[in-house]
Amino acid sequence: xxxxxxxxxxxxxxxxxxxxxxxxxxxxxxxxxxxxxxxxxxxxxxxxxxxxxxxxxxxxxxxxxxxxxxxxxxxxxxxxxxxxxxxxxxxxxxxxxxxxxxxxxxxxxxxxxxxxxxxxxxxxxxxxxxxxxxxxxxxxxxxxxxxxxxxxxxxxxxxxxxxxxxxxxxxxxxxxxxxxxxxxxxxxxxxxxxxxxxxxxxxxxxxxxxxxxxxxxxxxxxxxxxxxxxxxxxxxxxxxxxxxxxxxxxxxxxxxxxxxxxxxxxxxxxxxxxxxxxxxxxxxxxxxxxxxxxxxxxxxxxxxxxxxxxxxxxxxxxxxxxxxxxxxxxxxxxxxxxxxxxxxxxxxxxxxxxxxxxx
Amino acid sequence: xxxxxxxxxxxxxxxxxxxxxxxxxxxxxxxxxxxxxxxxxxxxxxxxxxxxxxxxxxxxxxxxxxxxxxxxxxxxxxxxxxxxxxxxxxxxxxxxxxxxxxxxxxxxxxxxxxxxxxxxxxxxxxxxxxxxxxxxxxxxxxxxxxxxxxxxxxxxxxxxxxxxxxxxxxxxxxxxxxxxxxxxxxxxxxxxxxxxxxxxxxxxxxxxxxxxxxxxxxxxxxxxxxxxxxxxxxxxxxxxxxxxxxxxxxxxxxxxxxxxxxxxxxxxxxxxxxxxxxxxxxxxxxxxxxxxxxxxxxxxxxxxxxxxxxxxxxxxxxxxxxxxxxxxxxxxxxxxxxxxxxxxxxxxxxxxxxxxxxx
Numbered sequence: 236x237x238x239x240x241x242x243x244x245x246x247x248x249x250x251x252x253x254x255x256x257x258x259x260x261x262x263x264x265x266x267x268x269x270x271x272x273x274x275x276x277x278x279x280x281x282x283x284x285x286x287x288x289x290x291x292x293x294x295x296x297x298x299x300x301x302x303x304x305x306x307x308x309x310x311x312x313x314x315x316x317x318x319x320x321x322x323x324x325x326x327x328x329x330x331x332x333x334x335x336x337x338x339x340x341x342x343x344x345x346x347x348x349x350x351x352x353x354x355x356x357x358x359x360x361x362x363x364x365x366x367x368x369x370x371x372x373x374x375x376x377x378x379x380x381x382x383x384x385x386x387x388x389x390x391x392x393x394x395x396x397x398x399x400x401x402x403x404x405x406x407x408x409x410x411x412x413x414x415x416x417x418x419x420x421x422x423x424x425x426x427x428x429x430x431x432x433x434x435x436x437x438x439x440x441x442x443x444x445x446x447x448x449x450x451x452x453x454x455x456x457x458x459x460x461x462x463x464x465x466x467x468x469x470x471x472x473x474x475x476x477x478x479x480x481x482x483x484x485x486x487x488x489x490x491x492x493x494x495x496x497x498x499x500x501x502x503x504x505x506x507x508x509x510x511x512x513x514x515x516x517x518x519x520x521x522x523x524x525x526x527x528x529x530x531x532x533x534x535x536x537x538x539x540x541x542x543x544x545x546x547x548x549x550x551x552x553x554x555x556x557x558x559x560x561x562x563x564x565x566x567x568x569x570x571x572x573x574x575x576x577x578x579x580x581x582x583x584x585x586x587x588x589x590x591x592x593x594x
Numbered sequence: 595x596x597x598x599x600x601x602x603x604x605x606x607x608x609x610x611x612x613x614x615x616x617x618x619x620x621x622x623x624x625x626x627x628x629x630x631x632x633x634x635x636x637x638x639x640x641x642x643x644x645x646x647x648x649x650x651x652x653x654x655x656x657x658x659x660x661x662x663x664x665x666x667x668x669x670x671x672x673x674x675x676x677x678x679x680x681x682x683x684x685x686x687x688x689x690x691x692x693x694x695x696x697x698x699x700x701x702x703x704x705x706x707x708x709x710x711x712x713x714x715x716x717x718x719x720x721x722x723x724x725x726x727x728x729x730x731x732x733x734x735x736x737x738x739x740x741x742x743x744x745x746x747x748x749x750x751x752x753x754x755x756x757x758x759x760x761x762x763x764x765x766x767x768x769x770x771x772x773x774x775x776x777x778x779x780x781x782x783x784x785x786x787x788x789x790x791x792x793x794x795x796x797x798x799x800x801x802x803x804x805x806x807x808x809x810x811x812x813x814x815x816x817x818x819x820x821x822x823x824x825x826x827x828x829x830x831x832x833x834x835x836x837x838x839x840x841x842x843x844x845x846x847x848x849x850x851x852x853x854x855x856x857x858x859x860x861x862x863x864x865x866x867x868x869x870x871x872x873x874x875x876x877x878x879x880x881x882x883x884x885x886x887x888x889x890x891x892x893x894x895x896x897x898x899x900x901x902x903x904x905x906x907x908x909x910x911x912x913x914x915x916x917x918x919x920x921x922x923x924x925x926x927x928x929x930x931x932x933x934x935x936x937x938x939x940x941x942x943x944x945x946x947x948x949x950x951x952x953x
Contacts, residue, residue, distance in 0.1 A: 387788075393752060394788035401787075428760075429746075429753035434840050435805040438829055439798040446794040466836070470797055470829035473870065476863035477825070480890035480901040481793045504835035507873070511832060511866060531839035542839040 247561035248579065248586045249546070250568040251301070253419070253465055253500050253524030254309040254350075256339060258296045259317075260288040266334055267317070270327055277323070279330040282338070289341055298349060300527055304546060308579065310572065312353035312384050313339055314529075316432050318423035321391030325359035325366065332357040332370060340378040348582045351575055352380035353419065356407070360390040365406035375414045381574040383411070385418040385462075387444045392427030392436055399444055400451020408457050417461035417498070417571050420444045433530050441469030445497070449478065449487065454496045461571050463522070467503035472515040498571050500524035501549060501563070504531055509548040518559040522567045523549065561588075606920035607938065607945045608905070609927040610660070612778070612824055612859050612883030613668040613709075615698060617655045618676075619647040625693055626676070629686055636682070638689040641697070648700060657708060659886055663903060667938065669931065671712035671743050672698055673888075675791050677782035680750030684718035684725065691716040691729060699737040707941045710934055711739035712778065715766070719749040724765035734773045740933040742770070744777040744821075746803045751786030751795055758803055759810020767816050776820035776857070776930050779803045792889050800828030804856070808837065808846065813855045820930050822881070826862035831874035857930050859883035860908060860922070863890055868907040877918040881926045882908065920947075 262284035269280050301309060313335035320328050336354045343352045354374035356367040374380040385407065388394050397403040399420075411418055422440035423432075430436040441464050448454065448462065464471065471478065479490040487493075499516045502524050503509055513521050523546070531542035540547065549555070549563065566588050569575055579585055621643035628639050660668060672694035679687050695713045702711045713733035715726040733739040744766065747753050756762040758779075770777055781799035782791075789795040800823050807813065807821065823830065830837065838849040846852075858875045861883050862868055872880050882905070890901035899906065908914070908922060925947050928934055938944055 394786050396788070398788050427753050429755070429757050429806070430802060431805045431809055431840075434809070434837065435798075435802045438801060438833060438836075439794075442797060442829065443789060443794045446790045447788070450790055450793070467832070470801065470832060473826070473829060473832035473867050474797060474862065476867060476894070476901060477797075477890055478793065479894070480863065480892045481790075483892040483895075484890075503833065504839065507870060508832050508835060511870060514866070531836055531843075533839045533842040535835070535838070536842075542835060 245557070247565040248308070248584075249306045249564045250523065250575070251306045251309040251525050252463070252522045252568050253502055253526045254297060254311045255314045255526070255529065256311060256342065257314050257529035258292045259314060259338070260284045260292050262288065263334070263338065267331065270323060270331060274323060274327070277326045277330060279334070282334055284338065286341070286345060289345060293342065293346070296528055298346070301349060304544060306525075306546075307582070307584070308348070309350055310353050310381065310568070310575075311339060311342060311350040312419070313355045315384065315421050316424040318355050318384070318386060319391070320358040320386055320389035320423055321360055321426050325357065325362045328359045329357035329370070336370070336374050336378065336380075339380070343379065347578070351572070351578050352378060353382045353384060354378070354380050355384050356386070358386050358389040360393070360395055363406065364404050367407055368410045371407070371410050372414065375416055375574070381572040381578070382416045383418050384421045386423055387420055387440050387447070388422055391423060392425035392430045394443075398447035398451070400447050400453050405456070408453065408460050411461075412457055412459050415573055417463055419463040419465060421465055438466055438469040441466050442471060445469070445471050448497070449482065449490070449493055450485070454493065461498065463498040463500060463571065465500050465502055465524070465526070467501065467508060467512045468499045468516070471499070472511045475515050494520060498522055498567070501545060502526040502530070504535070504542040504545050504548065506548045506551045509545070510552055513552060513555070513563070518555065518562050519567065521563050522571065523564045604916070606924040607667070607943075608665045608923045609882065609934070610665045610668040610884050611822070611881045611927050611931075612861055612885045613656060613670045614673045614885070614888065615670060615701065616673050616888035617651045618673060618697070619643045619651050621647065622693070622697065626690065629682060629690060633682060633686070636685045636689060638693070641693050643697065645700070645704060648704060652701065652705070655887055657705070660708060663905060665884075665905075666941070666943070667707070668709055669712050669740065669927070669934075670698060670701060670709040671778075672714045674743065674780050675783040677714050677743070677745060678750070679717040679745055679748035679782055680719055680785050684716065684721045687718045688716035688729070695729070695733050695737065695739075699739070702738065706937070710931070710937050711737060712741045712743060713737070713739050714743050715745070717745050717748040719752070719754055722765065723763050726766055727769045730766070730769050731773065734775055734933070740931040740937070741775045742777050743780045745782055746779055746799050746806070747781055750782060751784035751789045753802075757806035757810070759806050759812050764815070767812065767819050770820075771816055771818050774932055776822055778822040778824060780824050797825055797828040800825050801830060804828070804830050807856070808841065808849070808852055809844070813852065820857065822857040822859060822930065824859050824861055824883070824885070826860065826867060826871045827858045827875070830858070831870045834874050853879060857881055857926070860904060861885040861889070863894070863901040863904050863907065865907045865910045868904070869911055872911060872914070872922070877914065877921050878926065880922050881930065882923045
C-alpha cells in the first residue's frame with residue numbers, strides 16, 4: 236500500500252487541492268515537440284512513457300513531499316504552464332490536452348489513494364468553450380476525474396476572449412453543473428513578454444477572473460456552479476475594500492455574498508497572507524493547497540522551509556478551531572469536489588465525512 | 595488665501611500624492627468628442643473652459659474634501675482613466691495630453707498652495723516613449739510640475755508594448771533622472787472587455803509593472819530613478835512570499851532590496867491592507883495617498899466614511915511612531931518629489947523639512 240501510515244485519531248484528513256504534474260517524463264515533451272514539427276498536418280503521435288517512468292517521476296518528488304508533510308491526498312492536474320492553449324489550432328490543443336489528461340489518469344491508476352485527477356480542457360483562443368464539453372465529460376465519467384481547470388485567457392496574455400460573465404462560457408458552466416464538478420480557474424504560460432507566467436500572469440488571471448464574475452450574473456444564472464480561485468485569489472483579499480466599494484458604486488450583489496459563492500485555495504506562502512485570506516474569505520470557502528512542486532520551489536530563508544511547505548502557515552493561525560481546520564483541510568474539498576468522496580472512502584484511513592457522504 | 599488654517603505644531607504636513615482631475619468641466623469632454631469627429635484630420639481645437647468653471651469643479655469636490663480631511667496639499671494629475679492612450683494616433687494622444695496638462699497647470703495656478711501638478715505623457719501603443727520626452731520637459735520646466743504618470747500599457751489592455759525593463763522605455767527613464775522627477779506607474783481605461791478599468795486593469799498594471807521591474811535591470815541601470823507603484827502595489831504586499839520565492843529561484847536581487855528602491859502609495863481602503871502594506875514595504879517607501887475622488891466614491895457601511903477617506907486607516911496603525919507618520923504623510927513625498935519643496939516652502943505653514951531641503 237502506498238501512502239504514509241497516519242495516526243488520524245481526531246485529526247482531519249489533509250487534502251491538497253492544487254498540484255500539477257510538473258515532473259513529467261521526457262516522453263511528454265517529445266510529444267509536444269513533434270506538434271511543432273507537424274504544425275501543418277496535426278496528428279496525435281504515440282506517447283512513449285512507461286509506468287516505471289511515471290513512478291520515478293513522482294516518488295522522488297510529489298509523493299515524497301506529500302509523505303514528509305503528512306498530506307494524504309492531492310488533487311492533481313496537468314502541468315498548468317504547459318497547457319499552452321495559445322499554441323497552434325484547436326486540433327493541436329485537443330490532441331495535447333487528451334494526452335495530458337490520459338497521463339493524469341495513469342497517475343491516479345497507479346496511486347489511487349494519493350492522487351485524484353483534475354483535467355485540462357482543450358481550449359483554444361476564439362473557439363467556443365462548447366467544444367470542450369466532450370473532453371470534460373470523458374474525463375469525469377470515463378477517467379474518474381473530480382473536476383477541471385479552466386483557463387480564463389486561452390490566448391496566453393492577450394486576453395482576446397470574452398470575460399467569464401459572457402454567454403460565450405455558459406456551455407462549459409452548464410456541463411460543470413450537470414456533472415456536479417467544480418472548475419479551478421487557472422491560466423497557462425503567457426506568450427506575451429509583458430507578463431511573467433507565475434509572477435504576474437497567473438495572479439492577474441485570478442484577480443481578473445474574480446472581477447469578471449463579480450460584474451456578471453454568472454453566479455445567479457448558475458446557482459450550483461462551483462468555481463475555485465487559486466493562489467489565494469491573486470489580489471482579492473488585499474484589495475477587498477476596493478472591490479467592496481466598486482460593488483456598492485455599481486449596486487452589484489455585495490462583495491461578501493460573492494465570496495460566499497466562490498472558493499479560494501491557500502497557495503500563498505506567508506502567515507500574514509494566510510491570515511488575511513482566511514479572515515477575508517471565511518473558513519467555509521478556503522481549501523488547503525500548496526501548488527507543489529514548481530511555482531515556488533525554493534527554501535525561504537526566513538523559515539528554512541520550502542515556500543510551498545505552507546501547511547505551517549495555516550497551523551500558525553491559532554484562532555482556527557479544530558472544526559475550522561477540518562473544513563480547510565478536508566470537508567470543504569469534499570463538498571466542492573463531491574466526486575472525491577468515493578476516492579477518499581476507498582482509503583483504509585477514510586474519515587467519517589467521506590464515508591457518510593460529506594458534512 | 596485658499597486652504598484651511600491648520601494648527602500644525604508638531605503634526606506632519608499631510609500631502610496626498612495621488613489625485614486626478616476627475617471632476618473636469620464639460621469643455622474638456624467636448625474637446626475629446628471632437629477628436630472622434632476629426633479622426634481623419636487630427637487638429638487641436640480650442641478648449642472652452644473658464645477659470646470660474648475650474649473653481650466650481652474643484653471647490654465642491656476635491657478642495658472641500660481636502661479641507662474636511664485636514665489634507666494640506668494634493669499631487670494632481672489628469673484623469674487617469676481618460677488618458678486613453680489607446681485611442682487614435684500618436685498625434686491625437688499628443689493633442690489630448692497637452693490640453694490635459696495645460697488644464698492641470700491652470701488648476702495649480704489658481705490654487706498654488708493646494709495642488710502640485712503631475713503630467714500625463716503623450717504615449718501611444720507601438721510608438722517609442724522617446725517621443726514623450728519633450729512633453730515631459732515642457733511640463734516640468736515650463737509648467738512647474740513635479741513628476742509624471744507613466745502608463746505601462748498604452749494599448750489599454752492588450753499589453754502590446756515591451757515590458758518596462760526593455761530598453762524601449764529607457765529614453766523616458768533617462769529624462770526622469772535628468773529632470774530629477776519620479777514617475778507614478780498608472781494605467782488608463784481599458785478597451786479590452788476582459789478587464790474592468792478600476793477593478794482589474796489598474797491593479798493588474800501595478801503588479802505587472804512590479805514584476806517587469808523585478809525581473810529586469812532597470813533599477814541597476816538607473817540608480818537614481820524613482821518609480822511609484824499606486825493602489826498599494828496591486829497584489830505585491832499580499833503575494834510578497836511568492837515574489838520572494840521567484841526572486842530566489844531566479845537569483846535576482848532580493849525582493850526586499852527591490853522594494854527599497856520603489857515607492858508605494860496608500861490607496862488601499864482598509865486597516866488590514868494598510869497594515870500589510872506598511873509592514874511589507876516599510877515606512878521609508880510608503881507615501882500617503884487617497885486617489886480621491888472617483889475610484890472608490892462610496893460610503894463604507896463598516897466605517898460610515900467614504901472609502902477614500904483612508905487617513906484613519908493609517909492613523910489606526912498604533913505602532914507607527916510620530917517620526918514614521920511624518921515620513922508617510924510628508925517627508926517621503928518631499929524626497930521622492932524634490933520639486934515639491936519650493937511649492938511647499940511657499941505655504942505660510944511650511945514645515946521645516948521643506949524649507950531646509952528635506953530630511
